[in-house]
Amino acid sequence: MTRHTRQWIAQTWSSLWVGCLGLMVAYPFAWMAVSSFKDNQQIFLPLKFWPEAWNFNFFHQLMGSEWIPFWKVLLNSLIIAMGQSIGAVLLTSLAGFAFAKHVFRGQGILFVACLCLIVFPRQMMALPLFQWVHTIGLYDSVWGVMLPGMASGLGVLYFTQVFKLIPDAYLEAARIEGAGEWRTYRLVLPMLGSSLLSYGLIHFILAWNEHLVPMLILNAPEHQTLPLALSSLYGSSLRFPFAVLMAGSLLAMIPTTLFFLVSYRRFKNSLSDVMMS
Amino acid sequence: MNFLRRHAVYGLLVPFFVSFACFWVAPLMEGIRMSFYSNELFGEVSYVGFEHYRALFNDARYLKAIRNTAVYTLASLACILPLALLLAHGLRSTFARLRPMLQCLLLLPGLTPPAVLALLFLLVFHGRQGLLNQWLVIPFGWQYINWLKDPDFILVALVFQCVWRWVGFITFFLLSGMEAIPKMYYEAFELESNRSWHRFRWVTLPFLRHVILFCLVYLIVDAFALFSGAYVLLGGSGGTADAGLLLVSYTYQTAFTFGSFGTAAAMSILVAPSLLLLLWACMWGYRRRSLRSSMKFQTT
Numbered sequence: 254m255t256r257h258t259r260q261w262i263a264q265t266w267s268s269l270w271v272g273c274l275g276l277m278v279a280y281p282f283a284w285m286a287v288s289s290f291k292d293n294q295q296i297f298l299p300l301k302f303w304p305e306a307w308n309f310n311f312f313h314q315l316m317g318s319e320w321i322p323f324w325k326v327l328l329n330s331l332i333i334a335m336g337q338s339i340g341a342v343l344l345t346s347l348a349g350f351a352f353a354k355h356v357f358r359g360q361g362i363l364f365v366a367c368l369c370l371i372v373f374p375r376q377m378m379a380l381p382l383f384q385w386v387h388t389i390g391l392y393d394s395v396w397g398v399m400l401p402g403m404a405s406g407l408g409v410l411y412f413t414q415v416f417k418l419i420p421d422a423y424l425e426a427a428r429i430e431g432a433g434e435w436r437t438y439r440l441v442l443p444m445l446g447s448s449l450l451s452y453g454l455i456h457f458i459l460a461w462n463e464h465l466v467p468m469l470i471l472n473a474p475e476h477q478t479l480p481l482a483l484s485s486l487y488g489s490s491l492r493f494p495f496a497v498l499m500a501g502s503l504l505a506m507i508p509t510t511l512f513f514l515v516s517y518r519r520f521k522n523s524l525s526d527v528m529m530s
Numbered sequence: 531m532n533f534l535r536r537h538a539v540y541g542l543l544v545p546f547f548v549s550f551a552c553f554w555v556a557p558l559m560e561g562i563r564m565s566f567y568s569n570e571l572f573g574e575v576s577y578v579g580f581e582h583y584r585a586l587f588n589d590a591r592y593l594k595a596i597r598n599t600a601v602y603t604l605a606s607l608a609c610i611l612p613l614a615l616l617l618a619h620g621l622r623s624t625f626a627r628l629r630p631m632l633q634c635l636l637l638l639p640g641l642t643p644p645a646v647l648a649l650l651f652l653l654v655f656h657g658r659q660g661l662l663n664q665w666l667v668i669p670f671g672w673q674y675i676n677w678l679k680d681p682d683f684i685l686v687a688l689v690f691q692c693v694w695r696w697v698g699f700i701t702f703f704l705l706s707g708m709e710a711i712p713k714m715y716y717e718a719f720e721l722e723s724n725r726s727w728h729r730f731r732w733v734t735l736p737f738l739r740h741v742i743l744f745c746l747v748y749l750i751v752d753a754f755a756l757f758s759g760a761y762v763l764l765g766g767s768g769g770t771a772d773a774g775l776l777l778v779s780y781t782y783q784t785a786f787t788f789g790s791f792g793t794a795a796a797m798s799i800l801v802a803p804s805l806l807l808l809l810w811a812c813m814w815g816y817r818r819r820s821l822r823s824s825m826k827f828q829t830t
Contacts, residue, residue: 268624268632271617275635278694280661281654282638288653298659348546355539363543370554371747372809376755377778378798380785381561382553388560401553404546434538462643464758465778480643484762487649495653502646509641517630524706528741 282506289500296495311496315504320497321482322475329471330461330478331508333398338456340403342449349412350438354424370406376465383469393472402460408452414527415448416441447519448527454516458509479505564795575792582796592797594772595780596804602685602776603753606692610749611742613693614700619730621705633705636698644695648762651691652678662690678763681773688774691759696752700745707741708734743816747809754805757782777801 288296289311291304315323351357352364375382382401391397419441427437442449464480471477477485483501486493513520565582567575586592617636621629639647655662656677663674677687711734719733757778764774777797785794 263623264625267620268628271620271624271632272628274617275632278698279635279638281650282642284654285650296653297657300659300661300664344546344549347542351539351542355542357539363547366547366550369806370550372751372805373558373802374751374755375554375557376757377801377805378557378561379757379778380781380791380794380798381564382557384564384791385553385557385560400549401557404549404553409546434542438542458641464643464645464761465755465782480645480758483643484645484649484758487762498649502642502649505646506638506642510638513637513641514634517634521702521706521709524703525710528707528710 334460337402337460345408353416367406569790618704640699644758684774
């Protein structure tokens with residue numbers, strides 16, 4: 254047996270077992286997609302995969318806002334997740350730049366504060382946060398979810414590593430030209446395109462999937478996010494068609510999956526770069 | 531002007547730390563304040579000191595919630611990390627063309643809102659017709675298991691959900707880390723040993739230390755903050771005999787079902803020291819580990 258065939262066998266073998274596991278992990282999602290065409294009776298038999306007839310009625314019901322104000326809720330979700338990730342990228346990349354490229358008083362303490370933020374995230378103190386948001390008058394508004402989400406300790410840690418990869422010479426050059434801190438930051442930013450994108454993506458996914466904080470802060474049905482609206486549908490009544498829920502869940506997965514697929518390669522490369530350091 | 535120049539760094543930090551103070555420090559203070567006041571929802575609240583904390587330590591349900599959360603966290607870590615390492619190792623030797631596709635398949639649950647995952651769990655895995663029973667239980671000739679009603683299996687169901695959700699992401703991180711290891715280390719190690727296990731143990735694993743630590747911290751924090759999965763599966767309560775009662779869901783229940791805001795605030799605040807302790811233990815283990823392996827490296 255040559256080295257080449259041995260390698261081929263190893264590759265086939267691992268492709269097979271990883272592939273099987275991957276299919277098992279992903280099977281429920283395929284089932285979900287197909288189930289959005291089934292009526293209730295068929296849904297409760299998860300072993301049968303294909304529907305008896307392709308019934309587009311449930312998508313119409315969902316998009317016609319028969320059960321939940323679908324378009325409003327979708328828009329809310331998008332606004333919250335987008336706003337949160339853009340804000341978080343801005344704030345944390347600024348802070349990361351300061352931590353990576355400067356020495357200043359209180360650096361250690363401030364960095365430990367960021368670590369505390371990671372260790373004790375806002376989901377854990379949802380109740381005090383809820384009270385606080387109520388106090389400052391952001392209850393039941395998109396801002397009440399978006400603003401707390403922007404302070405992300407993970408982002409600071411990540412961007413500190415990312416900025417450390419940039420050679421000091423660039424910064425020196427900018428400073429000799431007389432650029433201030435803000436200008437220098439703006440000058441190096443284009444070099445970090447894919448890192449900014451990756452972090453924005455991760456934050457988008459986390460924000461999109463968040464449940465507890467939006468649930469406490471957003472009250473009116475038309476102010477909620479998509480996952481919240483879907484989970485409030487569940488268990489509302491037994492006559493309610495589950496296919497609508499499946500259709501909604503399918504649509505709730507699309508933005509995150511799409512973003513991920515589009516930026517997969519850049520994302521991976523920038524992660525590898527950060528891990529190298 | 532000179533002063534401004536010298537302190538310009540703080541200008542970079544201000545936006546972040548303003549939001550940090552507004553939405554992390556302030557709620558924390560608010561929580562501490564709330565935990566010292568009585569539970570009245572309406573009307574006058576009065577100062578009660580450490581009364582809530584004292585009551586919590588005598589609350590059997592709270593202790594049960596702590597125990598459940600600890601078991602849940604440890605069990606999901608013990609399942610996810612080895613499985614993800616194995617998967618990342620396997621993925622590396624698959625056909626390069628297939629790799630992104632396999633990766634995306636594994637990542638799908640991680641990209642999905644946990645509420646949706648819980649729903650899918652209910653419809654696909656749970657129940658007499660569910661896949662868990664049909665694939666894992668019935669083939670072995672056992673009685674079918676009611677995963678969400680039987681108190682022995684509620685936590686298992688939650689852990690299963692956690693593994694399903696995170697294994698893809700952790701694999702993704704580990705794989706990115708593995709691909710960042712410079713080839714020359716493997717080439718150098720070929721002089722030492724040709725066994726793939728040795729290669730994994732002595733080259734791959736030490737290089738992945740940082741990544742593993744990151745994943746560990748992330749998973750622990752996420753496991754402590756688990757809410758939506760348990761909320762959708764168990765309807766905001768602890769399930770049969772409180773077998774699935776976790777810290778966050780108990781806090782939620784205390785606050786919004788029983789209306790005891792003070793007690794719930796005390797619970798939220800009490801999580802902080804335990805988490806800090808746990809993470810400190812992780813860091814400590816990590817330090818010692820890296821010290822020991824570097825010493826071994828010197829002696830061999």
